[in-house]
Amino acid sequence: MNANPLGLLGVDRLDTPIGTALLVIDGDGLLCALDWEDHETRMRQLLRLQHGTVALRDSRAPREIRAGLSAYFEGDLASLATIKWRLAGTAFQRKIWTALTRIPPGTTMSYGALAAQLDMPKAMRAVGHANGANPISVVIPCHRLIGADGSLVKYGSGLERKRWLLAHEGVTLAR
Missing domain, CATH: 3.30.160 (Double Stranded RNA Binding Domain)
Incomplete structure (x- = not known):
């Protein structure tokens, strides 16, 4: 905090x-x-x-x-x-949230892939928890993280909103 x-x-x-x-x-x-x-x-x-x-x-x-x-x-x-923003959170959370902003619109990434990209390949659950604690929906695009199998998983504001945001950005989901 x-x-x-x-x-x-x-x-x-x-x-x-x-x-x-x-x-x-x-x-x-x-x-x-x-x-x-x-x-x-x-x-x-x-x-x-x-x-x-x-x-x-x-x-x-x-x-x-x-x-x-x-x-x-x-x-x-x-x-x-x-959009200019300010976050609190732990150092780990801020690291994850900052990494989310580097996922380009129209693309997705799995939790595990983001963890690996940050040299923490075993931290996919921790990445998921940090993603779920993101207070700035859309601007810090937590909706761009999906399951390893390409499925929609976990979105604090509901999967229908996540589906809409990804479709709006041109993402075609496998599932």
Whole structure:
């Protein structure tokens, strides 16, 4: 957990083709969580685990964040790279989350392949746990991790959203 709790955070809502996204912004205007309105409890739990006690207040997200996400959902897949974010978590989690951002849109990787790429070939379960604790859905593309057999597995916001995100990025699933 981060030793410097964020305290008061802003929360904005953005309508997307797969539901209303909750955008949580810190005092510097950086994205520190993105989840879906129907998963707000999970999002708050992840924030508490990573930042300690935080309070959310309604606040407009910076234009750059809203524009980057809107552009992504309109088909500009590269626009996610323009969004500035800040994460807490453990050093291991941050390593996994940073590695996720290097999986290009339109591609997938298995948990084991990501672990091997990071020179931790036996850490696929730990990679899975870190992936599941990712507080910034879509922008840190945890949806791009799939099972070793090419199947959709585990997505905190539901497999239908994961399927939609991958199809939106042009991924054809084997299963």
